[in-house]
Amino acid sequence: MTGEDLLRMLDRRTFLKILSFTGVSGLIYPREVIASLTSPPSSRLVVVEEESATSGSTINGEAVQVMVDSAIKVLALKDDVGSAWMSFMPNLDPKSVIAIKVNGINTSMPTHPQVTYAVVESLKKIRFGGEPFAENNIVIFDRGSPRLSQSGYALNSSDTGVRCIETPMVGYSQETYDVGGRSQRLSKIVTEMADYMINLSVLKNHGIAGATLCLKNHYGTCDKPGDLHSRHADPYIGALNALDPIRKKQCLSICDALLGVRSGGPGGQPQFAANKLVFSQDIVAVDYWGRKILEENDCATLTAASHIDTAAANYGLGTNDPLQMEVVEIDNPTVNPPPTVVKSAAENNGRPESFQLVQNYPNPFNGRTQMRFHLPGAVDIRMAVYNSGGQRVRTLIGGRMGSGWHQVAWDGTDDRGRTVASGIYICQLEGGGFRKGIVMQFLK
Secondary structure, eight states, rough: HHHHHHHHOOOOOHHHHHHHOOOOOGBOOSSOOOOOOOSSEEEEEEEEEGGGGTTTTTEEEHHHHHHHHHHHHHHHHOOHHHHHHHSSSTOOOOOOOEEEEEEOTTSOOOOOOOHHHHHHHHHHTTTTTTEEEGGGEEEEEEEETTTHHHHHOOOOOOOOOOEEEGGGGGOOOOOEETTTTEOOOBBBBIIIISSSSEEEEEEEEETTEEESSHHGGGSSSSOOOGGOOOOGTTTHHHHHTSSSSHHEEEEEEEEEEEEEEEESTTTSSOOOEEEEEEEEEEHHHHHHHHHHHHHTTTOOGGGOHHHHHHHTTTTSSOOOOOOGEEEEEEEEESSSOHHHHSTTTTTTOOOOOOOOOEESSSSSSSSOEEEEEEEESSSSEEEEEEETSSSEEEEEEEEEOEEEEEEEEESOOOOOOOOSSSSSEEEEETTTTEEEEEEEEOOO
């Protein structure tokens, strides 16, 4: 259960009491769910959830557009969508080609065109000389005909409009690549056409590989994916993603988890709605989170999804360690827009905004929980725990501390060493003009 879920459980009177001492801006949102307790996390993810994104099997394209634009801004810590995208493609120019690898193998559950075209519209908010990024320089692709057209995509190889191409239309590379001892050729869209690549997978289980998410999505970039399925497709999936043309050009991974398949995948109809999109530059972290969503929805094949861990341990493609993931969750951005993530010097009174308070982990907890925070310089601070009525139950820190990352634990006791009652508590950090509160749940 998330901090936002806990807030929704509070009655109005209790919620107002919390606001009375944290302020509206004092509750962290979006919430950073989990992070390293000893050093800043190595991978940043955004998980955006929108209840109105689906209705049965129908996708709400307008809601999805809000999800995509919100997520990319929060991931990049930018207030402008175009600038956010460019931060992941630092050498992008008006002639660059951005390829979007989608998954159309299951035409009943492909990467949803509404998500793909929302990404396209978001990319068009990149500006060069005031002009939007040329849509003809955006290429949606997958392997095998006629999967894309049967999945709701409009094929287009012309010099106008967004291009949508199946690899047989352009062919495979002459060069062959060693993928775990198996010879493969890659789509020319990857090797010759694309300057940057966005991996846009869909949430499904897989009878052999356990799960098919962003890492396995690249089976659609090679010519003989059938040769790469033995031993739960491990180590082939990691080896394929480690190839230079893929590793160097891929700038972002997105898992379309609006709907999912928990059993019988990669085929079959949608079986549940998660209403989520997961964004990160770390492809392993995205798949770790996708696997987590499948697990939460009773998927029984995930013990076979070892390729996610192998991709981290043997190929260095990202992290599968949740303590190295800074996860920011956005809930219902159509009605709760994420706050401005970049403020002007005037808004910050000329002070750089580098105070940070990270959500406690674990949460809920029944023994001991950890909070991590960052200070921009030496400052007098106070960190205390309050109950839902606003009474202070424990002072954790009171005094001067130096710059950098710090951590503190709370064991569910008050200032007299007595164990507190089960319930909702707020940990507040204040000092140097900064004040933030995080919502915690203690369970005896």
